[in-house]
Amino acid sequence: MSTTPTTHVVVGVVLGQPPAVVRTAATFARRFGAELVCACVDPARYTLEHAVDGPDLAVPLDPDLLDPPVAEPDPRVEAMVAEHLRGTEVPWRYRALAGGPARELARLAEELDAAMIVVGTREAGLRGSLRELVNGSVAAQLAHRQHRPVVVVPLAPSADDEDPSPA
Template sequence: MTDHTPSRPGGYARVILVGVEGGRPDAVLLSAAELARDLGCELVCAHVDLGRYTVEERPDGSVHSLPIDPDLPELDEEGFDPALAAEIERVLGPTGVRWSVRSLAGEPARALGHLANTLNARMIIVGTHEAGLRRGMREFFRSSVAVHLAHRQHRPVLVIPLSPVTDDSALPWE
């Protein structure tokens, strides 16, 4: 991971925020890195833990959080998942792009939107749902982080297709 010291006192000069999840295809990170390099921006990789809630926000936009169910032993640890950090390092290390990680908690679109405001991010990048998931249209739009982001804040949202379908294939919500 590269140094994540603010580029100027009190904040980050030029940031692109990307939502990350473990075990997802590399396409989102690689596309985000290419765009960050082209625009001369730092890439901030944020993971939102749905099983936690925010107790306190730190100056860098990361959060101190607690598990929603404190009896679940696997949720006792706070901080960025080391396995996910290693996955990000594997993908972004060779790109030469300056990057850092942030741990967030709660509802993904709200958490990512808030962090984007805190960092004054130029844009937010997320990936699509896998094409193999078959849900109704209403469920697709209700659960789409990109749709929620596009309606809850003012900055651009770039959606990277993870499994594009051909013209004659059913869409994920069909």
């Protein structure tokens, strides 16, 4: 029997994200015997070419920036993911992507033929509300624009009698 995972679970990760998202994704990956692929998408860049093995060719939205032309992994995000997964024994890898988060997570899941995509709810507060108002919910976009199951991990649930809108 092979111990190499034949399926994948894709999870969207961002710096400072609570551990619940990655740990929930790891639970699903363990149950499915899958590799966990932790993907961080930089929305300030866009992808010119997807690489099969290695970083994608990506450039900043602002043409005046002199950033390197690849989707660079953020070592802080990778370290955060490693910390969240410590002791889980789930095989995992980290991918840096560039572009719209929903589009890039869906593309990666398609590329890997992933069993599912796991994301967290938006960050609490005004900044998260404004970002969602302008860009839309990543979870909702994934649910409506691709065919894989989407698991949404609540990060700041409100009680039934509370107003979930920001103050």
